[in-house]
Amino acid sequence: MTGLPTHAAHAAHAAELGLPLAHGVGSRHDLPLSPFYAYAGAFAALLISFLALGLLWSTSRFRGDLAGRPLPAALQRLADAPATRTALRLLGAAAGLVLLLHLLLGPDDPDRNPAPGAVYVLLWVGLVPASLLLGPVWRLVNPLRALHALHPPRNPRPLPAAVGIRPAAVGLLLFTWLELVAPDNTSSATLLTALALHCGVQLAGAARHGERWFAHADPFEVYSSLLARLSPLGRRADGRLVLRSPFHGLDATPATPGLVATVCVLLGSTAYDGLSDNPRWITTLQTSSLGPTPTATLGLLAAVALAAACYGLCAGALRLMNRSLPTPLTSFAHSLLPIALGYLVAHYFSLFVTEGPRTVIMAGGTDNASAPAPLLGPADLATLQVAAIVTGHVLGVVAAHDRSVRLFPPDRAVAGQLPLFALMIAYTLGGIGLLIA
Numbered sequence: 001m002t003g004l005p006t007h008a009a010h011a012a013h014a015a016e017l018g019l020p021l022a023h024g025v026g027s028r029h030d031l032p033l034s035p036f037y038a039y040a041g042a043f044a045a046l047l048i049s050f051l052a053l054g055l056l057w058s059t060s061r062f063r064g065d066l067a068g069r070p071l072p073a074a075l076q077r078l079a080d081a082p083a084t085r086t087a088l089r090l091l092g093a094a095a096g097l098v099l100l101l102h103l104l105l106g107p108d109d110p111d112r113n114p115a116p117g118a119v120y121v122l123l124w125v126g127l128v129p130a131s132l133l134l135g136p137v138w139r140l141v142n143p144l145r146a147l148h149a150l151h152p153p154r155n156p157r158p159l160p161a162a163v164g165i166r167p168a169a170v171g172l173l174l175f176t177w178l179e180l181v182a183p184d185n186t187s188s189a190t191l192l193t194a195l196a197l198h199c200g201v202q203l204a205g206a207a208r209h210g211e212r213w214f215a216h217a218d219p220f221e222v223y224s225s226l227l228a229r230l231s232p233l234g235r236r237a238d239g240r241l242v243l244r245s246p247f248h249g250l251d252a253t254p255a256t257p258g259l260v261a262t263v264c265v266l267l268g269s270t271a272y273d274g275l276s277d278n279p280r281w282i283t284t285l286q287t288s289s290l291g292p293t294p295t296a297t298l299g300l301l302a303a304v305a306l307a308a309a310c311y312g313l314c315a316g317a318l319r320l321m322n323r324s325l326p327t328p329l330t331s332f333a334h335s336l337l338p339i340a341l342g343y344l345v346a347h348y349f350s351l352f353v354t355e356g357p358r359t360v361i362m363a364g365g366t367d368n369a370s371a372p373a374p375l376l377g378p379a380d381l382a383t384l385q386v387a388a389i390v391t392g393h394v395l396g397v398v399a400a401h402d403r404s405v406r407l408f409p410p411d412r413a414v415a416g417q418l419p420l421f422a423l424m425i426a427y428t429l430g431g432i433g434l435l436i437a
Contacts (some may be wrong), residue, residue, distance in 0.1 A: 016168070032347070042390045042428045049394045050421050053401040055416040060406035062399075064252035068242025076241045085140065092141030098363075103195070108188045112367045116186035117349060117359030117437060120179055125352045127220065128344055131227035135234060138224035141278050144199060145214055148206045156210030163216060164257025167205070169265055171219030173304065180276060181296040222262060229253050243301035250337060250399050255330035263336045264311060267427070268304030270343035274434030275303065310423060311336065317419035322408055331407060332420060335400035339427055341390020346385040346435065350374060382435070389431045393424045402422075 019358075070076075078084060106113040130137045175194075184190050198300050205213040214221050228234070230246040253259070275281050281299070288295040315328040327329060353375050376384060400420045408416040 032423060037094060038386050038436060039429060042386065042393075042432055043117065043425065045390050045394055046397060046421070046424055046428060049397050050401075053398065057401055058405060058410065058413070059094035060402050062245075062247050062251035062402050064248060065137055065235070065237040067248035068236050070236075071241045071243060074298075079241055088140040089143075089146040093143040093146040095141070096143035099432065100195070102363075103188045103192050106188070109420070112362070113188070113254075114359045114362035115188070115191060117355055119191060119307050120186075121352060121355045121359055124175070125344075125348045126356065127224050128227060128341070128348070131224045132231050132341075133233070134228075135231050136221070136228040138218075138221045139215070141220065142214060142221055144202050144206070144218065146212065147199075148203060148211060148214075150423040151207075153207055153210055154347070156212075159209045159212055159216060162257055164259070165216050165222050165259035165262055167217035168219045168222035169258050169261040171201075171217065172262060172265045175219055176299060177297065178263065180269065180273055181293060181300055183293055195384040200383060214240055223266075226253070226262065227341065229334070229337060243347040247395075247399060247402070250334050251402065253337065255327060255333065255336035260308070260311065260329050260333045260336075263333060263340055264308040267336065267343060268307040269300065270340070270347050271298045271430065271434060272303035273347050274431070275299065278434075307427075310426060314419045314423040318416065321416050321419070322412065325407060332400050332403055335396040335403065335420065338392045338395035338399065339424070340392070342388045342390070342395075343431060345388040346393075346431070349384060349388070350376070352382060365431065385435050386432055389428060389435070393428045397421065397424055 020219055094137055099115055102113055102115040102118075106115060109159045110116045127138060177187050178190075178194055182190065202214065202218055205217050215225070216222070229249045229252070231249060232243055234242055234252075236242050276296070276299075285292040285295050290298075310331070311333075315332070316330070318328040319325055354372060357372050358370070374381070397420075400417055404417040404420070405413040
């Protein structure tokens with residue numbers, strides 16, 4: 001993208017910058033929403049849910065990957081058939097090839113080339129509804145897995161358990177920097193460079209550690225897999241394809257190293273996206289002696305660090321309240337996933353429903369395609385954004401409460417989650433504040 005490296009600056013100066021890919025959430029500081037009612041409604045929803053759970057939910061009800069109603073055996077055979085898996089990988093490889101051809105041969109203009117929209121809208125944002133509906137879809141269509149399958153290593157080295165999904169957390173941070181901060185991030189040169197670095201790192205890692213590398217290090221695969229924890233479609237521990245409550249899938253989230261870092265990158269990057277639309281932050285970027293890109297980079301890192309620090313303080317308080325809790329950081333990290341999902345919906349919904357169709361139309365050969373009219377007016381969009389954030393936090397409260405009554409003694413189950421409840425309130429008020437400030 002050209003000009004200032006924030007979506008707010010892009011939206012404010014779209015005419016002169018020629019940038020159509022600013023987040024389609026309008027000027028959030030102008031949304032017709034009363035701050036009092038937004039804050040009061042959010043606080044009331046969290047408080048009522050917390051009190052109701054404390055009174056009515058005294059034992060753990062979620063069974064993780066042991067729960068679920070099996071789907072018909074014929075459907076499972078179709079889903080697991082080698083021909084189905086091969087077809088999906090070929091589809092992903094074909095899509096990757098089309099993207100590469102557009103970058104190499106297409107015009108270096110986001111109004112005429114669908115490649116930027118394919119990366120920032122169809123891939124990054126589209127993985128949210130796709131993963132929620134169908135499960136970890138990127139694992140099935142990842143074109144790098146198809147490339148790796150052509151020459152798999154004969155003796156791959158085991159990936160150390162301590163690595164976890166930390167490489168994916170780093171990859172997600174780099175991608176959000178590309179999306180939110182990097183100048184000229186819709187240019188073909190920038191996208192080709194980013195694509196080459198991503199493919200080089202992933203294929204080199206897979207050549208050393210085998211196909212398992214992608215599940216730990218590919219940022220889009222980990223991103224899709226974490227979101228898929230909230231999908232009604234999942235697999236039980238015995239491998240059966242089942243329909244289940246998303247809470248069961250959420251409860252089965254592995255407490256792998258790097259989980260907290262990954263979720264905090266998602267929380268912090270969406271928080272920075274909200275901050276980037278604030279006029280005072282735009283002024284800061286324009287007047288900073290460091291320059292807009294270094295300042296925006298520091299802002300993004302600070303937002304991620306703040307999200308992580310808040311959760312770290314919460315985990316420390318949990319450990320003080322219950323010394324027998326072995327891993328406070330990872331024990332409740334799964335409860336942050338619905339919050340991250342709420343932020344993603346609030347910040348990307350309008351972008352997806354406007355720029356997504358526009359990108360598809362351009363891919364069909366139409367230059368300067370017009371985006372469809374917004375589905376929601378400003379008031380309805382503001383309501384959806386606040387509702388998404390509040391709903392995500394309420395779901396997080398439910399997930400945290402169920403884990404709390406499982407880990408804490410009965411007489412401390414409710415009191416033991418007070419730090420988490422305080423964290424949820426802080427995240428909620430902060431998220432809403434970024435929308436309406």
